[in-house]
Amino acid sequence: MPSAPLSDILVPWYRQFARDLPWRRDGFGAWGTLVSEFMLQQTPVARVIPLLEAWLARWPTPTDLANAAPGEAVAAWANLGYPRRALWLHRAAVEIRDRHNGVVPREVDQLLALTGIGDYTARAVAVFAYGDHHPVVDTNTRRVMARALSGRAHPGAAHKRDLEQMAALLPDDRAESALMNAAVMELGQVICTARSPKCGDCPIRDACAWVAAGSPATEDTRRKQAKYEGSDRQARGAVMKALRAAAPDPLPRAALLVDWHDLEQRERALISLENDGLIEPDGELVGLPTR
DNA sequence: TAAGCGTGGAG
DNA sequence: TCTCCAAGCTT
Numbered sequence: 001m002p003s004a005p006l007s008d009i010l011v012p013w014y015r016q017f018a019r020d021l022p023w024r025r026d027g028f029g030a031w032g033t034l035v036s037e038f039m040l041q042q043t044p045v046a047r048v049i050p051l052l053e054a055w056l057a058r059w060p061t062p063t064d065l066a067n068a069a070p071g072e073a074v075a076a077w078a079n080l081g082y083p084r085r086a087l088w089l090h091r092a093a094v095e096i097r098d099r100h101n102g103v104v105p106r107e108v109d110q111l112l113a114l115t116g117i118g119d120y121t122a123r124a125v126a127v128f129a130y131g132d133h134h135p136v137v138d139t140n141t142r143r144v145m146a147r148a149l150s151g152r153a154h155p156g157a158a159h160k161r162d163l164e165q166m167a168a169l170l171p172d173d174r175a176e177s178a179l180m181n182a183a184v185m186e187l188g189q190v191i192c193t194a195r196s197p198k199c200g201d202c203p204i205r206d207a208c209a210w211v212a213a214g215s216p217a218t219e220d221t222r223r224k225q226a227k228y229e230g231s232d233r234q235a236r237g238a239v240m241k242a243l244r245a246a247a248p249d250p251l252p253r254a255a256l257l258v259d260w261h262d263l264e265q266r267e268r269a270l271i272s273l274e275n276d277g278l279i280e281p282d283g284e285l286v287g288l289p290t291r
Numbered sequence: 292t293a294a295g296c297g298t299g300g301a302g
Numbered sequence: 303t304c305t306c307c308a309a310g311c312t313t
Contacts, residue, residue: 036309037309037310038310039309040309040310041308041311042296042297042298042307042308042309042311043297043298043308043309044300044307044308044309045309046300047298047299047300047308048309079297079298079299080297080298081296081297081298081308082296082297082298083296083297084297084311084312085296085311115312116310116311116312118310118311118312119310119311120310120311121309121311138309139308139309139310141309157293158310185309188309189309194306194308195301195302195306196302223293224306225305225306226294226295226296228297228298231295232295232296233295233296233297234297236296236297237296237297237298240297241297272295272296276296293313294312294313295311295312296310296311296312298308299307299308300306300307300308301305301306302304302305302306
């Protein structure tokens with residue numbers, strides 16, 4: 001006898017237990033969804049929420065952001081991390097203003113063409129903002145699928161194939177399929193977590209291949225994060241933190257990383273930040289980008 | 292394809 | 303204390 005589709009279990013579970021998050025409220029809008037997705041790329045929900053609300057109050061439309069200086073966006077990004085995302089979000093806003101009459105596009109191909117938007121974010125906007133029928137695959141989704149469908153403890157490297165695997169789990173109905181995408185992500189975030197999954201609370205444990213196999217500790221092929229202490233990233237972070245604090249004023253080049261012991265690394269950080277467009281030299285001064 | 296890219300909370 | 307990890311994207 002065939003078992004019920006997972007969506008028959010997960011969609012009702014999601015309706016009952018989904019957390020009340022700002023971007024899930026009615027009328028949040030495509031721009032709000034887009035900004036939230038940029039901020040949520042590798043940054044935890046709790047840190048995003050307050051900054052997201054401030055961001056949208058300041059720049060309620062893509063055109064509002066596009067008309068601001070990129071450095072304002074970088075400064076407002078505050079401690080969200082990966083400040084290139086602020087720059088990319090600003091560029092995407094400019095592209096939306098110039099190519100889409102200030103309206104966040106609905107088509108996945110058009111979304112993918114925007115700066116800083118990849119397979120996940122494009123489909124997240126199309127599905128969560130516009131309610132269209134696409135598979136949305138993030139790291140939570142891939143972990144849930146690895147366990148429930150493949151019986152592995154960890155997902156492998158991201159692959160296009162993941163989209164097809166998720167698409168096969170979606171019900172035909174558009175609204176239901178959007179909920180299923182959200183439900184799988186939610187399950188991965190609150191139940192089927194990376195470190196200590198709460199299998200006792202899982203609504204699909206009876207259908208889970210990993211549980212059925214005895215929850216084996218299978219090989220973890222994920223790439224380990226490079227050491228942060230003493231890294232170039234840490235040096236870049238220190239520069240950006242100082243410039244955010246001084247903004248909108250620039251700082252003397254000599255004042256940046258003044259305590260940094262490794263002068264070569266200091267130069268490397270400044271050069272790479274300039275190459276990324278995150279800082280702008282102006283004689284002896286260095287500031288956030290003005291255009 | 293794999294490396295590079297921030298920040299801070301949780302276990 | 304310290305390692306792990308968090309709604310990825312670009313090159």
